[in-house]
Amino acid sequence: xxxxxxxxxxxxxxxxxxxxxxxxxxxxxxxxxxxxxxxxxxxxxxxxxxxxxxxxxxxxxxxxxxxxxxxxxxxxxxxxxxxxxxxxxxxxxxxxxxxxxxxxxxxxxxxxxxxxxxxxxxxxxxxxxxxxxxxxxxxxxxxxxxxxxxxxxxxxxxxxxxxxxxxxxxxxxxxxxxxxxxxxxxxxxxxxxxxxxxxxxxxxxxxxxxxxxxxxxxxxxxxxxxxxxxxxxxxxxxxxxxxxxxxxxxxxxxxxxxxxxxxxxxxxxxxxxxxxxxxxxxxxxxxxxxxxxxxxxxxxxxxxxxxxxxxxxxxxxxxxxxxxx
Amino acid sequence: xxxxxxxxxxxxxxxxxxxxxxxxxxxxxxxxxxxxxxxxxxxxxxxxxxxxxxxxxxxxxxxxxxxxxxxxxxxxxxxxxxxxxxxxxxxxxxxxxxxxxxxxxxxxxxxxxxxxxxxxxxxxxxxxxxxxxxxxxxxxxxxxxxxxxxxxxxxxxxxxxxxxxxxxxxxxxxxxxxxxxxxxxxxxxxxxxxxxxxxxxxxxxxxxxxxxxxxxxxxxxxxxxxxxxxxxxxxxxxxxxxxxxxxxxxxxxxxxxxxxxxxxxxxxxxxxxxxxxxxxxxx
Numbered sequence: 001x002x003x004x005x006x007x008x009x010x011x012x013x014x015x016x017x018x019x020x021x022x023x024x025x026x027x028x029x030x031x032x033x034x035x036x037x038x039x040x041x042x043x044x045x046x047x048x049x050x051x052x053x054x055x056x057x058x059x060x061x062x063x064x065x066x067x068x069x070x071x072x073x074x075x076x077x078x079x080x081x082x083x084x085x086x087x088x089x090x091x092x093x094x095x096x097x098x099x100x101x102x103x104x105x106x107x108x109x110x111x112x113x114x115x116x117x118x119x120x121x122x123x124x125x126x127x128x129x130x131x132x133x134x135x136x137x138x139x140x141x142x143x144x145x146x147x148x149x150x151x152x153x154x155x156x157x158x159x160x161x162x163x164x165x166x167x168x169x170x171x172x173x174x175x176x177x178x179x180x181x182x183x184x185x186x187x188x189x190x191x192x193x194x195x196x197x198x199x200x201x202x203x204x205x206x207x208x209x210x211x212x213x214x215x216x217x218x219x220x221x222x223x224x225x226x227x228x229x230x231x232x233x234x235x236x237x238x239x240x241x242x243x244x245x246x247x248x249x250x251x252x253x254x255x256x257x258x259x260x261x262x263x264x265x266x267x268x269x270x271x272x273x274x275x276x277x278x279x280x281x282x283x284x285x286x287x288x289x290x291x292x293x294x295x296x297x298x299x300x301x302x303x304x305x306x307x308x309x310x311x312x313x314x315x316x317x318x319x320x321x322x323x324x325x
Numbered sequence: 326x327x328x329x330x331x332x333x334x335x336x337x338x339x340x341x342x343x344x345x346x347x348x349x350x351x352x353x354x355x356x357x358x359x360x361x362x363x364x365x366x367x368x369x370x371x372x373x374x375x376x377x378x379x380x381x382x383x384x385x386x387x388x389x390x391x392x393x394x395x396x397x398x399x400x401x402x403x404x405x406x407x408x409x410x411x412x413x414x415x416x417x418x419x420x421x422x423x424x425x426x427x428x429x430x431x432x433x434x435x436x437x438x439x440x441x442x443x444x445x446x447x448x449x450x451x452x453x454x455x456x457x458x459x460x461x462x463x464x465x466x467x468x469x470x471x472x473x474x475x476x477x478x479x480x481x482x483x484x485x486x487x488x489x490x491x492x493x494x495x496x497x498x499x500x501x502x503x504x505x506x507x508x509x510x511x512x513x514x515x516x517x518x519x520x521x522x523x524x525x526x527x528x529x530x531x532x533x534x535x536x537x538x539x540x541x542x543x544x545x546x547x548x549x550x551x552x553x554x555x556x557x558x559x560x561x562x563x564x565x566x567x568x569x570x571x572x573x574x575x576x577x578x579x580x581x582x583x584x585x586x587x588x589x590x591x592x593x594x595x596x597x598x599x600x601x602x603x604x605x606x607x608x
Contacts, residue, residue, distance in 0.1 A: 204452070206448060206450055206452035207452050207454060207455075209410065209413070209448065209452065210448065210452040210454070210514070211454070211464075212410065212413060212441065213408060213410060213441055213445075213446040213448075213518075214441065214442070214445075214464065214465040214468070214517070214518070214521070215438045215439070215440075215441040215442035215465060215468065215469070215521065216438075216464075216465075216468045217438060217468075220468045224454075224464060224467070224468060225454050225464075228454075228455065228456060229454070229455050
């Protein structure tokens with residue numbers, strides 16, 4: 001009986017014969033290759049983080065926790081404190097979220113309901129998701145030529161009338177926290193819209209039906225049932241967008257003004273960890289490189305924590321609503 | 326049909342926005358009104374396809390009426406017309422009329438919101454909202470603008486007792502409804518459906534996803550509830566129809582074949598098709 005064609009074993013030969021050695025080895029090879037790829041990825045992550053920590057070690061050793069609480073960053077004097085930069089990082093991302101979340105959620109709601117024909121909704125969805133495809137540096141350029149003049153113009157009006165509030169204390173520089181945040185908001189909009197939309201569309205139709213059958217209007221149904229059901233996914237979208245905003249580098253470096261001075265005003269220059277790294281690396285040496293590596297480690301830790309939190313909330317959502325499906 | 330659920334025109338059906346108004350049902354509807362719901366030469370279309378071919382039917386109040394028939398015979402479609410849920414599907418239309426207590430439910434001045442508050446509905450798959458047990462039951466009251474705490478508390482207890490669920494959940498009213506068992510969830514949905522004191526309760530195969538014990542509980546409940554409600558139940562389970570209902574309508578291919586006392590339908594049907602279906606020769 002032929003048991004193989006061109007070296008490939010035929011398995012359905014009537015009697016159950018033991019598997020040939022090649023057959024057994026081949027899946028093992030495949031499995032091994034995949035395993036190797038996985039292990040390499042994990043090792044790579046560990047290697048990157050290890051390398052950062054290693055290079056940062058002199059600064060960690062020298063400045064310790066004072067690096068995080070210090071408010072002065074002056075390489076000439078060998079003083080490195082990143083508190084203003086940390087605040088700038090969190091503040092710019094938070095401001096971006098404040099603008100992008102209502103906008104992104106509205107878009108997500110609009111394209112998950114049947115207000116428009118489906119083809120048109122898919123088109124809007126596509127356009128919003130296209131925003132994610134624009135390179136960061138293009139956002140930066142657009143910010144320089146469009147948003148900076150706008151912020152200068154209207155920021156001056158703001159500081160003239162509301163200058164007594166620390167938030168709008170003048171003068172209005174074009175390169176400012178506000179400018180960077182506005183552009184960041186646009187950049188994280190696709191993240192919020194995409195994840196919110198997908199958590200809205202998986203709300204089971206039976207819930208919508210149940211709400212209508214109780215005499216609810218569409219808006220009562222959206223506010224009372226659909227949004228609460230999707231809310232963990234919406235929270236996750238906000239967290240992931242926050243993480244993206246914190247790590248965003250090029251556009252922010254071009255727009256934020258790169259000032260390590262602590263300031264309350266949204267209209268004055270500020271800095272973020274990623275922008276600090278991008279702007280100072282080329283001309284740094286000695287302990288400054290180490291200090292920048294320390295800042296990089298902080299940035300990685302921050303984004304890691306935020307992203308893990310986002311992923312966890314997202315998983316919790318899927319588990320919580322799985323009963324309904 | 327218009328999909329605008331937000332219009333706020335006046336409506337002659339004697340339902341006010343205060344869904345939980347304190348009236349006894351018997352004041353409004355005499356216990357045995359024989360033509361409480363009247364279906365008059367009713368035809369229904371999905372697009373161009375006619376799925377109900379001129380149904381005529383008079384359903385009495387305070388009775389359990391069951392709709393039986395093979396899948397696709399139109400029994401659910403008819404049920405979903407009573408509270409105009411079919412209007413959520415694009416491209417549907419109807420001919421003929423359905424009246425409740427003498428008023429056409431399709432009258433332009435009838436607000437669909439008010440209609441649905443008057444008609445509770447229980448679905449095949451239980452659909453508790455992902456909120457607390459308490460929150461589920463007060464949902465229809467809250468959207469009707471009822472915010473009085475003691476009123477809400479009272480409604481929750483009354484509805485849960487009516488749905489024979491109170492003793493099982495009274496200590497965890499504020500826990501998520503999604504932690505309940507399948508049978509409990511369905512009874513919660515029944516409790517929610519009667520929270521705004523509707524007069525009619527529509528049940529679309531309410532037990533098809535439940536085990537026999539949970540089914541028995543829901544059936545007991547249906548028999549209990551008919552004192553206060555006019556119940557129409559769609560079921561595939563012939564034994565269930567004979568156990569819970571007093572009247573049975575047999576549908577086949579979009580036609581009403583026979584409508585009579587349940588006892589008669591199951592022992593001595595006048596149509597051959599009914600007999601064949603009941604005895605399991607087709608369907």
